[in-house]
Amino acid sequence: MCVLCGGFVVQEHWTEGRGSTGAASVTVGGGASRERQRDRRDRTAMANRILACYGLKLEDWNGSKYIVRDVKGSSEIVHDLGALWPAVEKLIKKTADPLDPALIGRLQQQQQQQQSGRP
Amino acid sequence: MAANVKIPVIILSGFLGSGKTSLLTRALKQPQLANSAIIVNEFGRMGLDHHLLSRVEERTLLVGGGCVCCSMREDLVNACMELLEDMQRGAKPRVDRIIVETTGLADPSPIWFTVLRHPVLQHHFHVESVLVTVDAVNGMLHLDSHDESIKQISAADRVIVTKTDIADGEEIERLRRRIGQLNPAAEVELTDSEDTKSARFFADNPDSVRSPRTRCAMAAADGGREGRSAEDGRNGSGGHTDATHSVSIRFDRPLDWHAFGLWLSMLLHARGTDILRVKGLLDLGGEGPVSLNGVQHIIHPPEHLDGWPDGRRTSTIVFIMKKVQPQQVTSSLLAFQHMLGAVPYVLETDLQFPY
Secondary structure: OOOOOOOOOOOOOHHHOOOEOOOOOOOOOOHHHHHHHHHHHHHHHHHHHHHHHHOEEEEEEOOOEEEEEEOOOOEEEEOOHHHHHHHHHHHHOOOOOOOOHHHHHHHHHHHHHHHHHOO | OOHHHOEEEEEEEEOOOOOHHHHHHHHHOOHHHOOEEEEEOOOOOOOOHHHEEEEOOOOEEEOOOOOHHHEEEHHHHHHHHHHHHHHHHOOOOOOOEEEEEOOOOOOOHHHHHHHHHOOOHHHHEEEEEEEEEEEOOOHHHHHHHOHHHHHHHHHOOEEEEEOOOOOOHHHHHHHHHHHHHHOOOOEEEEOOOOOOOHHHHOOOOOOOOOHHHHHHHHHHHOHHHHOOOHHHHHHHOOHHHHHEEEEEEEEOOOOOHHHHHHHHHHHHHHHHHHEEEEEEEEOOOOOOOEEEEEEOOEEOOOEEOOOOHHHOOOOEEEEEEEOOOHHHHHHHHHHOHHHHOOOEEEEEEOOOOOO
16 A cells, blocks of 8 residues: 555565566475565564664564554554654654754764764 | 466556557457457457457556556456356367556556456456556657556556657657666567567567566666766656656665565555655565565565576665655665665666765
């Protein structure tokens, strides 16, 4: 579905695949499921680095949905990254824009802190 | 269902009077296109009759929040569903492709969205390429005065310059440069009324179904080759187009897909209507590249390609944007570099600014 409209899910969001070849492949039992779970965990961790700048946190909910929360306890359930940003907008009351100089500044700060924290 | 058993849909767009129908009429006389279904949206077409699937009136159904690019073309859905039903009942033989000709003022993105997102159509059809015709004589004028024309060029995989027999060489060259600036990812080809091989635009080599997209993606990766100078920029950008910019960005290392997905989905949510086109090849650390293709809010599911063009392994992305400056995109990508795992650098842009 459109990232602007959010809405019902009729198919996988484009961020959840990294390119199919269209060819059949052989997977060992549970392999695809493990990979999917790993992907979800990595995606959540990466999203949290960005969401930290807005005081938000994303959690994986039973491997099927995500929950995004703010520090005051408000939360939104989202199905995929397409729905994440409209939910973030609802919680922070403005659009999360990657071109926003304030966000860029905070990310740079985050990075400097990480670097100075290292031995 | 694998992509290669889906029926390709080719979108033919172009400004009023740019020669869409003439091109199609000529092309349909050639045997390669014999088994094609055609959907046009204006009455009184000549020469297309025996191929014609339906004449439809453009009827657009806005879905969700009602942004224009994310709308279903109801007319197209009906025509395609009807065709599908006829083919499945055996009333009609399976067609090799569907060619959808839009009206001169139409934005091709709703057609993309319809084929990509309709619950039934998405399993039976895929958009193979977007062809846009530009008139060699009046093309420049249309680009200067009509935003629709710019939008069409931005959405194109292939731009076909028509009527080259009645325009002079210098004019054609200027137009080509202008198109190259607007959409560095598109292939530009020439045709005229004597062209007897125009079917090549619609039917590529039959044994490589996905070739046009692959080649276009490669063209995107090669975007920098033609080196456009500052002088070209001055020649090209007149009046209305000042707001439209393109930028090609490369990355020095493989990208983290999750980080890139987050960044791009966030960008499209915030600035979707201003990002006319995103196109490129990504190095995600796997064997072959992953092709990325998006028009406004709509991103085509990424596809794995077999090999890198020219064996050169590097992520290249072309952005065509309205109201967004190339340096905004690069400074954002720079801030995200630690998540992306790669440092972006600008390959080329239609603007001159220091880095």
